[in-house]
Amino acid sequence: MDPDIVSLWITLRLAFVTTLVLIIVGTPLAWWLSQSKGFTRNIVEPLVALPIVLPPTVVGFYLLIVFSPTSLPGQVWQSVTGSTLAFSFPGLVVGSIIYSLPFYVQPLQVAFSNLRRELIEAAATLGAGPMDRFFNLIVPLCRRGFIIAICLSFAHTVGEFGIVLMIGGNLPDETRVLSIALFDHVEALDYDRAHVIASGLLIFSFVLLFTLYSLDRQWQKTPVGERSS
Numbered sequence: 466m467d468p469d470i471v472s473l474w475i476t477l478r479l480a481f482v483t484t485l486v487l488i489i490v491g492t493p494l495a496w497w498l499s500q501s502k503g504f505t506r507n508i509v510e511p512l513v514a515l516p517i518v519l520p521p522t523v524v525g526f527y528l529l530i531v532f533s534p535t536s537l538p539g540q541v542w543q544s545v546t547g548s549t550l551a552f553s554f555p556g557l558v559v560g561s562i563i564y565s566l567p568f569y570v571q572p573l574q575v576a577f578s579n580l581r582r583e584l585i586e587a588a589a590t591l592g593a594g595p596m597d598r599f600f601n602l603i604v605p606l607c608r609r610g611f612i613i614a615i616c617l618s619f620a621h622t623v624g625e626f627g628i629v630l631m632i633g634g635n636l637p638d639e640t641r642v643l644s645i646a647l648f649d650h651v652e653a654l655d656y657d658r659a660h661v662i663a664s665g666l667l668i669f670s671f672v673l674l675f676t677l678y679s680l681d682r683q684w685q686k687t688p689v690g691e692r693s694s
Contacts, residue, residue: 499577525631569618576610
C-alpha cells in the first residue's frame with residue numbers, strides 16, 4: 466500500500482481516537498470549569514490552556530521524559546504492554562489529547578457558561594436527575610458548543626506536527642502521520658507528492674472552517690427561542 470495512504474489512515478485514526486477520548490474526559494472538565502468559582506479553577510484553567518501558547522516541542526520533550534522507561538508511567542506501561550510508550554501510537558494519542566485539550570474544552574466551557582440557570586433549576590424542580598438534565602437538556606442546548614469543540618480538536622490533531630514528531634518519531638505504519646509525511650517529501654525535494662498532501666490538508670481545513678462559519682451564521686439567524694448555545 467502507498468505509504469502516504471497509510472499515513473492518512475494513521476492520521477485519521479489518531480484524530481478519531483483523540484477526539485473520542487476528549488469527549489469523554491474534556492466534557493466533565495469543561496462543565497467543572499464553567500461551574501467552579503474556587504481557587505482550584507484558577508490553577509486548572511491556565512494549565513488546560515497552556516498548549517495554546519506553549520511550543521509543541523516543549524510539551525513533546527517533557528512527555529518524552531515521562532514516557533521514558535526510567536520514569537514511573539513509562540515503567541508501568543512497559544510492564545503491562547511489553548513495549549515503550551514513546552515512539553508508539555498510544556504515545557501519540559496521549560500527546561494529542563494533551564495538546565488538543567484546550568481546543569475541545571474552551572468552546573464547550575463557553576457554551577456551558579452561557580446556559581440559563583433557571584432552565585436547569587426548573588428541570589430539577591420537575592424531578593429530572595443530574596444525568597437526565599445533562600443529556601436531555603444541557604447537551605441539546607449546547608449543541609453548537611459541542612460541534613465546534615469536536616471539529617476544532619479533530620482538525621487540530623490532524624494538523625499537529627511538532628509534538629507527534631517529538632514523541633512518535635517517524636516510524637512507517639506506526640507513527641508517520643500526514644504532517645510528517647509532508648515534511649519527508651519536502652526534505653527529499655519530492656514536491657509533487659508534497660503538493661498532494663499539503664493541498665489536501667488545505668482543502669480539508671478550509672471546508673471545515675467554511676462549514677463551521679456557515680453553521681454559525683445559520684444559528685445567528687435562528688429565532689432566540691429556538692437557539693442552542
